Amino acid sequence: MTLAPAHVAGAGMIRFGKYPVDVTLESMGVDAGRAALADAGATLTTVDALYVGHVFGGPVAGQRIAAQLGLDGKPVSNHENYCASGATAVREAWVALAAGLHDVVLVIGVEKMTDRISGGVRPDPNDLDAAVGYVMAAGHAMSARRYMADHGATREQIAAVAVKNHAHSVHNPFAQYQKPISLDQVLSARPIAEPLGLLDCSPISDGAAAVVLCSPAGLRRLGIDAAVPKVLGAALVSGSVLTGTGDLNAEDVSRRAGEQAWELSGVGPDDVDLVEMHDCFTIAEIVRMEGLGLVPVGQGAAWTADGHTALGGRLPVNPSGGLLSRGHPVGATGVAQVCELTWQLRGTAGGRQVDGARIGLAYCKGGTVNGTDGGSVTTVVMAS
């Protein structure tokens, strides 16, 4: 089935990075929210509701932001799906608009990590994986080792994901890192979980991003006559319990997220002009693109090394720099992806613009659950 699209009237974010302690979760959320409202030409009184995605913000973080932003009293909801939290908030906002409940909503993704997370993130302590020493980097390292053995891919081809995404974010003023890196830097970086090193891993970041989503009536309320980019559909799946001893990189959860995205949006994989992909680790970009069916299975590493997923290639992936280089404040990432697609589909992405971008897909994967192929996966399909 399909629902009515959500029109993106405004997008705004703050630069991701490491901020001082006095730059709070609330202040970052407010700054991003104000930027999106200004971009949309929306005043506080035109907004019907606030959707906030975060993981580590604590109870009612969204309401704390609303009270500083001036949206107090409105319907405010908090959405946690680990690294897919921001995208989940986008999905719930889209559903509410399509249902006719609201006409103008603000979605904020926000995270303050550098003052509370060190050494990487891991599952909830109740999860069995945590009890045996699982950290996120370890899961992707095992994926990478198996991928190389099964497909003849090289360590250099996997590292090429980081080189590509850092090259892209040279042109992104909101990225945490804006300098190119060399293949040798990636290969010689401090090992984190072998075979992956520091530059195969997305950083621990602070940041916030926001979008104003509207129904057609909402666009009229804001006085917007011209066509704006729109969210055609936002899919959500969860990992399923795995049985047997099959392919560690089967990515069935990505396959299902892709199929739901095509069904909800009415577009197909061949229509996609660019992808904002959840490259929390280099190998993750490769296997998830394959899982979605956008790159042939086993060829993602070679595609990357050959430039097919770079700006100017046949299917650009992460023109923003992705999580590896834009940074990864986990609850903010999904909304930042929608900001990037909005700018790309407007044709205003500057030096990182994908020529002729008309259809974009954003993918997030959040969390792990013992015995399954993931926590949550979201796929947001947007059109110009």
Next chain:
Amino acid sequence: MSAATRVPLPEASSGSRRPFRPGLLQLEPPRLLGSRCSACGTATFPARAFCPHCRATTGIDGVALTPDGHVHSFTVVRQAPAGVDVPYVLAQIDLGDGVRVLAQVVGAEPERIALGAPVSLELAPVADAAGQPDGQLVGYRFRVDQEMTT
């Protein structure tokens, strides 16, 4: 463990060794405890009250899994959150029952471990809530079989 057999609080410490999570493993002989669907034969670890393959909710039997398997993939964890000692080897172990288990692997230098290496289950002390091994809580890990290291 079914809901009817749950108790509100753990029993007072008996002073004896016990699995760090009830129903996860047995100590003598050391075995991981899974479940098997009597309808389709699918085995899982840890035990679940339903069959993840055919979704049956009845006819799910407890089963002690084979202690022998091989390394399907592995990593050497060099950085972990505060309070976790590194390095350690973490692996996906494929048991003979057709069940894949995530566990740490000991018994060989990391560079001596390879895909396909045969491993066997062994018991291992687990830290209590205070973060210290108390000699009573028991978990599991796998040890590289001897012929691999000689």
